[in-house]
Amino acid sequence: MIAESGHYALVLALGLALIQSIVPLIGARLRDVALMNVARSAALAQLLFVGASFTALVMLHVNSDFSVANVYENSHSMKPLIYKITGVWGNHEGSMLLWVSILALFGGLVAAFGNNLPLSLRAHVLAVQAWIASAFYLFILVTSNPFLRIANPPIEGRDLNPVLQDIGLAVHPPMLYLGYVGFSISFSFAIAALIEGRIDAAWARWVRPWTLVAWIFLTLGIAMGSYWAYYELGWGGWWFWDPVENASLMPWLAGTALLHSALVMEKRNALKVWTLLLSILTFSLSLLGTFLVRSGVITSVHAFATDPTRGVFILLILCLFIGGSLSLFAGRATALKQGGLFAPISREGALVLNNLLLTVACAVVLFGTLYPLAMEVLADFKMSVGAPFYNLTFVPLFTLLLLAVPFGPMLAWKRGDLLGVTQRLLAAGVAGLVVIAIVWAWTRGGSALAPLAIGLGVFVIAGAITDLAERTGLFRLPVATALHRARGLPRSAWGTVFAHAGLGVALIGIVCETTWNSEYIGTMRQNEVAHIAGYDLKLDGLFQRQGPNYREMIAEFNVSRDGETHSVMTPSKRSFTTRGSSTTEAALLTRGASQLYVSLGDTTAEGAIAVRIYHKPLVLLIWWGPVLMAFGGVLSLSDRRLRVGAPKPARAKQRLQPAE
Amino acid sequence: MTRKQRRMTIIGGSLAVLALAAALVLNALRDSIVFFSTPTMVAEKHVEPGKRFRLGGLVQPGSLQRGDNLAVTFEVADGGAKLPVAYKGILPDLFREGQGVVAEGSLDAHGVFKADTVLAKHDETYMPKDVADALKKQGHWKDDYGAKPAATTAQGNPQGAVR
Numbered sequence: 001m002i003a004e005s006g007h008y009a010l011v012l013a014l015g016l017a018l019i020q021s022i023v024p025l026i027g028a029r030l031r032d033v034a035l036m037n038v039a040r041s042a043a044l045a046q047l048l049f050v051g052a053s054f055t056a057l058v059m060l061h062v063n064s065d066f067s068v069a070n071v072y073e074n075s076h077s078m079k080p081l082i083y084k085i086t087g088v089w090g091n092h093e094g095s096m097l098l099w100v101s102i103l104a105l106f107g108g109l110v111a112a113f114g115n116n117l118p119l120s121l122r123a124h125v126l127a128v129q130a131w132i133a134s135a136f137y138l139f140i141l142v143t144s145n146p147f148l149r150i151a152n153p154p155i156e157g158r159d160l161n162p163v164l165q166d167i168g169l170a171v172h173p174p175m176l177y178l179g180y181v182g183f184s185i186s187f188s189f190a191i192a193a194l195i196e197g198r199i200d201a202a203w204a205r206w207v208r209p210w211t212l213v214a215w216i217f218l219t220l221g222i223a224m225g226s227y228w229a230y231y232e233l234g235w236g237g238w239w240f241w242d243p244v245e246n247a248s249l250m251p252w253l254a255g256t257a258l259l260h261s262a263l264v265m266e267k268r269n270a271l272k273v274w275t276l277l278l279s280i281l282t283f284s285l286s287l288l289g290t291f292l293v294r295s296g297v298i299t300s301v302h303a304f305a306t307d308p309t310r311g312v313f314i315l316l317i318l319c320l321f322i323g324g325s326l327s328l329f330a331g332r333a334t335a336l337k338q339g340g341l342f343a344p345i346s347r348e349g350a351l352v353l354n355n356l357l358l359t360v361a362c363a364v365v366l367f368g369t370l371y372p373l374a375m376e377v378l379a380d381f382k383m384s385v386g387a388p389f390y391n392l393t394f395v396p397l398f399t400l401l402l403l404a405v406p407f408g409p410m411l412a413w414k415r416g417d418l419l420g421v422t423q424r425l426l427a428a429g430v431a432g433l434v435v436i437a438i439v440w441a442w443t444r445g446g447s448a449l450a451p452l453a454i455g456l457g458v459f460v461i462a463g464a465i466t467d468l469a470e471r472t473g474l475f476r477l478p479v480a481t482a483l484h485r486a487r488g489l490p491r492s493a494w495g496t497v498f499a500h501a502g503l504g505v506a507l508i509g510i511v512c513e514t515t516w517n518s519e520y521i522g523t524m525r526q527n528e529v530a531h532i533a534g535y536d537l538k539l540d541g542l543f544q545r546q547g548p549n550y551r552e553m554i555a556e557f558n559v560s561r562d563g564e565t566h567s568v569m570t571p572s573k574r575s576f577t578t579r580g581s582s583t584t585e586a587a588l589l590t591r592g593a594s595q596l597y598v599s600l601g602d603t604t605a606e607g608a609i610a611v612r613i614y615h616k617p618l619v620l621l622i623w624w625g626p627v628l629m630a631f632g633g634v635l636s637l638s639d640r641r642l643r644v645g646a647p648k649p650a651r652a653k654q655r656l657q658p659a660e
Numbered sequence: 661m662t663r664k665q666r667r668m669t670i671i672g673g674s675l676a677v678l679a680l681a682a683a684l685v686l687n688a689l690r691d692s693i694v695f696f697s698t699p700t701m702v703a704e705k706h707v708e709p710g711k712r713f714r715l716g717g718l719v720q721p722g723s724l725q726r727g728d729n730l731a732v733t734f735e736v737a738d739g740g741a742k743l744p745v746a747y748k749g750i751l752p753d754l755f756r757e758g759q760g761v762v763a764e765g766s767l768d769a770h771g772v773f774k775a776d777t778v779l780a781k782h783d784e785t786y787m788p789k790d791v792a793d794a795l796k797k798q799g800h801w802k803d804d805y806g807a808k809p810a811a812t813t814a815q816g817n818p819q820g821a822v823r
Contacts, residue, residue, distance in 0.1 A: 234753075344669040356674055360681045367685060372693075382696035384714060392688035397681060521749055522729055582753050601730070601750030610730055610750050 003068050006056025007147040010097075013049040013104070014137035016042050020130035024123035036119050039126035040111045046133065047108035054088075054101045057146050061088050067153035070094060070146040076159035076578055078549040086169040087160040092294065092310075093146035095173060099290070100136045102174075102181045106210075107133065110185060117206060124192030125185075132184055135317045143310045159549060159578035168228030172221060176248060179218025180286040183255055185210040186262075187283035190276045191325055194332045204266035204275065209637060211262060211279075215255045216633040222248050223626035234584035234599040236614045238513075238622060241390050246369040247289030253362035254282040257355045264351050268413060270342060273333045274355070280329055284322040285362070291318050292369070346416040350408035357401040364393045402456055405503060406463020409496050410470065428466045432459030443516070450515040453507065460504030464497045495636030499629045506625025509593070512618035520613040523604060533615035535596060536560045537569070542609065550574040552585070555600055555609060559589060571598045571611075593620040694764065700740035702767075709767045715743065715775070721757045736761060736773070747775040 020042035027035025057070070061084050066072040074091045075084060089098040107129040114122045140146070189207045193199040225248070230238040239245060258278040264271045295311030342348035368385045376382055406428060410421045436455035443451070469475055471489055474482040520532045530537045540556040552574040559566045571587035586599040594617045601610025696714045697707065707713060715736055723735035730749055734757075735742045745763055755761065755778065763775035 235750075341663065341666070344666060344673070349670075352670060353673070356677050360677050364681055364685060371689075382714075384694050384696065385692075386694060388692035389688045392692055393681070393684040396684055397677075584753060604726065612750055 002056050002059050002063075002065070003147040003149060006053045006060070007145065009049045009053040009056065010137065010141060010147075013046050013053065013100075014134060014141065016046040016049065017130045017133040017137055020046065021127055021134055024127045028120045028123045031120075033119065036123035039123045039130075040114075043104075043107040043111035043126050043129070046130075047104040050097075050101045050104040054097055057094060057097060058085055058088050060147075061085065064157065066155065066157050067149055068146075069148045069150050072150060072154055072157050074160050075157040076549055077156060079160065079165070080548055082167070082170065083160060083165045087164070089173050090160050090164040090169050093140070093144045095177075096136070096140050096144050096294070097146055098173065099177055099181060100133060100140065102177045103129070103133050103136065103184060106182060106185050110188075110210075121189075121192055121196065121203075124195055125188045128188035128191045129184065132188075132321065135320070139310075139313050139317065143313050156578075159576060162550070162574065162576040162579060162581055162583040163232060165576075165583075166228065166232055168224065168232065172224045172228055175217050175224055176221030179214050179216075179221050179255075180248075180251060180289060182210065182214025182217060183251060183279075183283045183286050185214070186258065186279040187325070190279035191328065193276060193336075194328050197332060197335050199272050199276065199336055201266050201269045204262045207279070208259070208262045208266060211255065211258055211282075212633055212637050215252070215259055216630045216637070218248070218252050218255060219626050219630045219633065222252060223623045223630075227623050230619075231586050231588060231597075232583070234586055235612065236517075236519075236586075236597050236599075236616065238619075241368070241385075241387050243369045244293050246365050247292045250362050250365055250369075251282055251285040251289060253358050253365065254278060254285050257358040257362070258282050260351045260354050260358075264348050268342065268348055270348055271352070271355075272336055276333065276336075277329060278355070278359075280322075280325045281359075284318075284325070285366075287318050287321060291315060342413070343415045345411070345418050347408065347411045347413045349416070350404065350411050353404055354401065354408060357397055357404070361394055361397040361401070364397065365390070368393070399453075399456065402460050402503060402507065405460050405500050406466065409467045409493075409500070410463075424470060425463055425466055428459055428462035431462040432456065447515055450511050453511040457504040457507035457511065460507065461501045464501040464504070467500075468494075468497045490639055492636040492639040495632040495634075495639070497632070498635060499632030502625045502628030502630075502632060504625075505621050505628055506623075509618050509621025509623075509625060513616050513622060516617045517619075518615045521611070523608040523610050525606075525608045530611070530613055532596075532613050533617075534561055535566075535615065537596075537598065537613060539609075539611075540568075542603075545572075547574065549578065550576045553600075553603075555598075555611070557587070557598060559596065569596070569598050571600050573600045590620065593618045593624070595619050696762075698738040698740075699736055699743040700738050702743055702773075703741045707767055709769050709771075712764065712766045714762055714764050715745065715773055716760070716762045717743075719755070719757050719759060719761050724757055736763070743773055744771075745773045745775050747778055749778075751778055 020039055023042070024036050024039035027033070027038065060068050060071050061075055062081065064071065064075055064077045064084070066075075070091060070093050074087050074094070079087065087094075089095040107126060110117075110122070110125060110129070114125070117125070186207050189203065189210075193203055222245075225245070226238045229240075230236060258275065261271050261275045261278055265275045291311075291314045295314050368389050372383050372385055406425055407418070407421055410424060411418070432455040435458040436451045439451035439454050468486075471493060472482045472485040474486075476482075477485075518533045520530050522530070524530060524539045526539055526541050528539050530539075536559070538558040538560070540558050543554045543556065545552050545554055552572045554570050554572040557569040557571070559569055567589055569587040569589055572585045573582055574585060575582040584599045586597055589596040594615070597612075597614040597616060599612045601612065603609045694712055694714055696716060697705070698717050699715070702715070717736040717738040720735035720737045720742060723733075725733050727733070731746070732748070732751065733744060733746050735744050737743075745765075747763065747765075762779040763773065764777040764779065765773055765775035768774050
């Protein structure tokens with residue numbers, strides 16, 4: 001019954017989405033308030049029904065109802081409860097259901113909290129949301145129904161792919177989808193603006209928080225995915241320029257550009273057409289990502305099953321939405337009035353540069369991702385575009401961007417003083433140079449570019465701090481005044497500081513990890529000792545253990561430094577009998593931001609075991625950076641000007657703050 | 661600055677960045693992309709030693725030999741030709757004889773493929789897509805290779821799922 005109810009709820013959600021797609025548009029045309037308000041109730045009801053459908057699938061998985069094909073293929077009665085729940089989206093059908101659930105959630109949020117939106121804008125936005133939703137409900141119901149029954153139910157399930165049986169599955173896909181799908185809101189706002197033929201600064205003020213929310217989740221989702229790959233795959237890599245990773249990076253780059261251009265639009269009423277285009281492109285790239293991952297054109301841990309009809313269906317959705325929205329843009333964009341003049345050297349100019357570099361970097365990643373596919377289809381030969389390509393293209397563009405980052409927030413709107421800003425950034429520049437010199441003198445080996453890159457990271461961080469110091473008058477004014485001013489500073493200014501500093505932090509982590517990573521790969525016997533980066537790891541022994549749905553072999557390492565025992569590390573190798581496959585569980589020892597990483601290989605006939613030990617200096621900075629960025633995003637989101645219905649600043653004193 | 665001059669500055673800047681990116685991409689395409697070959701293609705084309713490429717095929721059953729200190733050798737076959745591969749390191753969890761494999765590296769002077777990476781971008785139910793496609797194209801695809809992959813296709817429809 002549960003499966004049938006879930007299926008039925010999904011069909012009802014499709015019906016509601018179809019109503020929501022059409023009726024509000026008619027209402028907007030006829031200026032009929034009742035018809036326009038249908039959008040609101042339909043969106044909320046849709047959320048209710050999709051939620052019910054999703055809950056049904058979760059219940060089926062929790063109850064281990066193997067008469068449902070999806071549960072049979074991806075679950076096992078002995079699986080721990082948490083993986084029974086997360087296993088719901090650890091497969092194609094379930095992950096698509098999660099996708100539409102999140103889409104409905106965002107639609108519902110707009111419906112519930114969009115009371116201050118003009119009625120027709122809200123009707124249009126929700127109608128566009130419903131178009132997307134209808135397309136994906138159809139996709140699920142036609143090609144990937146998660147509620148299919150099996151005629152002769154088996155007793156036991158086939159278990160979830162062991163690699164996915166990890167806490168990462170509970171966090172990474174929902175976060176990533178919240179990001180991907182969150183950009184649908186700015187897309188819908190853009191299409192609604194094009195349909196209405198009206199766009200202004202208020203539009204940007206409504207769109208920015210939604211974009212920011214999506215961006216925060218996407219940032220965390222990507223970082224989480226990267227950390228998961230790092231500890232789960234057993235070879236310490238955290239980014240592979242795999243098409244699937246690129247599929248998430250592209251919307252992030254475009255979304256970051258969108259955040260910045262929406263800022264220009266909100267403050268200065270300029271770059272309107274460009275912001276609209278970016279909104280469309282960002283969500284188009286999210287759809288492209290969904291296509292790449294879900295259609296099976298590329299093989300990876302993310303592509304759960306390949307079924308050509310699914311690929312064709314998503315490709316159709318992709319063409320329909322991207323083609324349709326871009327044609328609408330081409331037809332209507334010229335009608336929108338441009339406004340807000342600015343000199344090339346100004347805050348707006350800097351943000352244009354930011355947008356330019358981000359979108360071009362995004363285009364480069366797009367090219368690298370699609371070129372091999374295009375070559376395969378057109379010229380019939382196979383090739384791969386990997387890290388060397390991106391090192392030669394993406395890295396220089398991002399270096400330029402990072403060089404410019406500290407300048408942006410310090411330039412004035414409309415007309416900036418580049419020379420003055422350079423003078424104020426002198427201290428940050430000197431800090432960067434000093435660090436370059438120190439790193440240069442201190443380290444031997446590694447790329448000559450590494451100290452320069454670290455210097456750049458320090459410059460970005462110091463630049464963010466300089467910006468803060470300038471705004472608060474730190475070092476110039478008495479500390480009490482500076483503190484008072486810091487408190488009065490808009491939250492979004494703090495957000496900028498944290499997000500920009502996060503970039504520098506991540507850069508330093510990336511450079512240190514790739515340059516000074518040391519590794520030991522070899523076979524070890526009991527009581528043998530491996531030396532790496534000043535640590536001694538003694539293999540104490542190998543033990544067998546029985547887990548809930550796997551057997552594991554644990555190796556115990558005694559970690560010491562200068563004869564002093566630090567800790568015990570226990571990497572393991574798990575073999576899952578149902579799927580006949582094994583996973584490597586790496587052991588991590590964190591010291592500050594650096595990590596010691598041990599993973600196991602095969603055992604040899606003589607009882608020795610192959611081990612991989614890495615020392616990764618400052619590796620955690622790679623993920624602390626994005627966390628800082630996301631924190632900056634949260635601060636900016638809590639800014640009073642973005643809060644719905646927030647009262648205007650009452651005290652005149654606060655207005656005297658430097659314009660943010 | 662007039663409105664026109666401002667616009668020209670921005671357009672000029674954009675074009676400069678685009679030109680820079682295009683130059684970077686073209687430069688990178690010259691020497692950083694890696695082609696995919698099967699043993700038959702290697703035999704036909706006489707790939708020169710030292711040129712990096714990706715080798716895909718099936719691990720020849722019975723060819724896997726483990727040497728000292730994690731050195732391994734095995735043969736990659738595609739039904740038409742075989743190529744010896746040498747690798748030093750830990751093989752991926754999913755490496756099996758008779759299963760598909762993709763390795764990246766280059767040929768040495770003796771015609772042995774020195775792999776520095778052995779990829780395991782596939783789970784246990786299907787072959788690397790590149791390998792399956794190449795085998796099919798060369799007409800060496802047999803259903804028993806496909807025993808596992810076929811199971812995947814069937815998996816969508818286990819025991820007559822109600823569609």
